[in-house]
Amino acid sequence: MSVPALSLKDVSIKRADVPVVHGVSLDVEPASVTVLLGANGAGKTTLMDGIAGLARTGGGTVELDGHRVDKLPTYRRAQAGLAYVEQARTVFRTLTVEQNLLVSQTGDRGPEAAYRLFPELDKRRTLQAGSLSGGEQQMLVLGRALVSGPQTVLIDEMSAGLAPVVVRRLMRAVTDLVELGIAVLLIEQFAHLALEIGSRAYVLRKGRVAFEGACADLRDDSARLHAAYFGTAQPHGGPGPADRPRPDAAESERP
Amino acid sequence: MVNSVIAGLTSGGVYALLGLCVVLTYRLVAVVNFTMAAVGAMGAFVMVSLTDAGVSAWLALPVGVAAGAALSAALGAVLVRWFGGHGQNTKAAVSVALYVALMAVGLRLFGSTTTGAHSFPRPFDAPVFSAGSVVVPQSALVSLAFAVLITAGVGLVLHRTRVGLRLQALSEQPSTAQVVGIAAPRLALVVWVVIGAVTTLVILLVAPRLGGDFSTLGKLINTALAVAMLGAFRSLPLTLAGGLVLGCLEGLSAAVEAVQQYQGVVPFLVIVVLLWWRSRHEVWDTAHSR
Ligand SMILES: Nc1ncnc2c1ncn2[C@@H]1O[C@H](COP(=O)(O)OP(=O)(O)OP(=O)(O)O)[C@@H](O)[C@H]1O
Ligand SMILES: [Mg+2]
Numbered sequence: 020m021s022v023p024a025l026s027l028k029d030v031s032i033k034r035a036d037v038p039v040v041h042g043v044s045l046d047v048e049p050a051s052v053t054v055l056l057g058a059n060g061a062g063k064t065t066l067m068d069g070i071a072g073l074a075r076t077g078g079g080t081v082e083l084d085g086h087r088v089d090k091l092p093t094y095r096r097a098q099a100g101l102a103y104v105e106q107a108r109t110v111f112r113t114l115t116v117e118q119n120l121l122v123s124q125t126g127d128r129g130p131e132a133a134y135r136l137f138p139e140l141d142k143r144r145t146l147q148a149g150s151l152s153g154g155e156q157q158m159l160v161l162g163r164a165l166v167s168g169p170q171t172v173l174i175d176e177m178s179a180g181l182a183p184v185v186v187r188r189l190m191r192a193v194t195d196l197v198e199l200g201i202a203v204l205l206i207e208q209f210a211h212l213a214l215e216i217g218s219r220a221y222v223l224r225k226g227r228v229a230f231e232g233a234c235a236d237l238r239d240d241s242a243r244l245h246a247a248y249f250g251t252a253q254p255h256g257g258p259g260p261a262d263r264p265r266p267d268a269a270e271s272e273r274p
Numbered sequence: 275m276v277n278s279v280i281a282g283l284t285s286g287g288v289y290a291l292l293g294l295c296v297v298l299t300y301r302l303v304a305v306v307n308f309t310m311a312a313v314g315a316m317g318a319f320v321m322v323s324l325t326d327a328g329v330s331a332w333l334a335l336p337v338g339v340a341a342g343a344a345l346s347a348a349l350g351a352v353l354v355r356w357f358g359g360h361g362q363n364t365k366a367a368v369s370v371a372l373y374v375a376l377m378a379v380g381l382r383l384f385g386s387t388t389t390g391a392h393s394f395p396r397p398f399d400a401p402v403f404s405a406g407s408v409v410v411p412q413s414a415l416v417s418l419a420f421a422v423l424i425t426a427g428v429g430l431v432l433h434r435t436r437v438g439l440r441l442q443a444l445s446e447q448p449s450t451a452q453v454v455g456i457a458a459p460r461l462a463l464v465v466w467v468v469i470g471a472v473t474t475l476v477i478l479l480v481a482p483r484l485g486g487d488f489s490t491l492g493k494l495i496n497t498a499l500a501v502a503m504l505g506a507f508r509s510l511p512l513t514l515a516g517g518l519v520l521g522c523l524e525g526l527s528a529a530v531e532a533v534q535q536y537q538g539v540v541p542f543l544v545i546v547v548l549l550w551w552r553s554r555h556e557v558w559d560t561a562h563s564r
Binding site for chain 1: 439447449451452453
């Protein structure tokens with residue numbers, strides 16, 4: 020088997036001195052989507068912050084393409100081929116769309132690559148990124164990640180608060196990234212959408228890997244998915260609609 | 275009267291330049307830099323010490339500027355390395371502490387107000403032209419031109435070059451900037467080096483007029499901060515205008531006998547009024563984020 024694009028071994032991470040992620044090991048293969056699921060507060064974002072260097076990892080190793088990066092500062096990991104689409108839709112608001120792309124460009128892959136991925140952005144080149152709609156901003160963040168010439172892209176809940184049609188558009192773009200040979204680690208609240216395009220899946224529960232296997236196994240077996248999320252065998256009535264990341268949340272339930 | 279205003283323009287250009295440096299340090303590396311004028315004064319005194327010792331000014335100048343730049347870089351490195359993760363308040367407090375230390379060291383090395391006045395080179399004292407009793411010295415034009423050049427140049431670099439865009443990104447969202455691969459520590463160091471070099475030049479420009487002692491020059495930071503405040507620590511053109519207005523006011527109040535003895539106070543009264551006028555509709559907390 021080839022070297023994984025991203026490989027974690029026994030990674031633990033604290034947030035404000037509280038242990039949040041405990042001994043997580045996980046591999047992301049090149050040119051494929053690996054899905055990372057888990058309930059609210061399971062530690063998914065914290066794990067990605069640790070991979071990107073925004074949170075300090077204590078113990079364990081993080082390897083990009085076979086090279087250890089866990090002691091490197093964030094920008095060196097980015098330069099080593101890691102891109103990170105953060106949870107908060109982090110465009111540089113005062114810069115234009117094109118400038119956002121130029122800022123992250125490192126190699127020959129320029130803004131045009133992002134416009135090919137999202138022709139919608141082409142017309143918006145000279146607009147300030149802060150004036151874009153939420154969906155467009157998310158496209159820009161994805162495009163910016165692509166322009167940095169990554170081997171691995173981490174994507175954290177890019178669909179939050181977006182209309183179903185936009186979410187599907189973004190999901191298609193993720194598969195486009197995979198066709199370019201990029202490895203993707205995907206956190207997604209609409210679990211079924213992620214499982215459709217993913218090959219491997221990990222479910223985090225309270226900072227530990229509670230399930231690891233093929234996406235197909237979870238896709239067709241919602242009881243198993245539920246068990247992995249919450250550690251109970253059967254789906255039940257549940258604590259109510261406020262319990263956001265239901266593993267089987269359907270996009271049709273959104274306005 | 276007109277002569278006083280013109281003399282004020284010389285100071286005005288210098289105030290504008292110092293204010294610009296404060297604003298840029300704040301915007302680009304998120305530090306309210308109290309050490310700036312003292313650092314520039316250090317560089318300037320390195321230069322005069324050399325010329326006093328007989329070294330030619332053309333050699334002493336680059337050495338002095340390099341010294342200012344290096345000192346600024348060293349202070350920047352301290353702030354980046356040990357206080358990088360801290361908030362703006364902490365960094366400002368650290369820079370105040372460094373300022374106090376620098377002033378003490380500077381006074382020790384270069385003497386106090388009474389003992390330490392050095393004669394700085396005055397390359398720009400000759401009048402450019404005079405019409406009747408009105409004399410325009412070169413220094414007025416030089417400081418004006420320098421101020422306008424820096425304002426326009428910085429604007430151009432920030433908006434038209436890759437480095438400038440990265441600096442803006444870093445200023446807007448430091449952590450995301452690093453996520454997209456921007457080498458934040460190195461860029462910050464470049465900013466500190468440039469600020470140190472420019473400040474040294476500015477201090478050299480103003481030193482002959484102010485009598486050339488370390489303490490007076492280091493304390494120019496007060497005026498620089500006031501000017502930066504006029505630009506709301508953000509706008510370069512407003513900072514430029516603020517510096518010029520402040521300089522002219524100072525010149526004017528020197529000429530009008532009635533207010534002469536309050537010369538030092540007048541500009542600050544005007545600043546307070548301007549700030550009040552500008553912020554009359556603002557909610558302080560939300561309007562003054564970086
Ligand atoms: N900056 C922080 N300081 C302290 N604790 C934090 C911080 N960020 C997250 N936590 C805590 O760490 C735990 C994991 O949070 P994290 O954001 O990683 O979860 P998540 O799986 O991404 O959840 P979500 O689905 O809501 O995004 C939570 O209990 C949270 O309260
Ligand atoms: Mg999260």
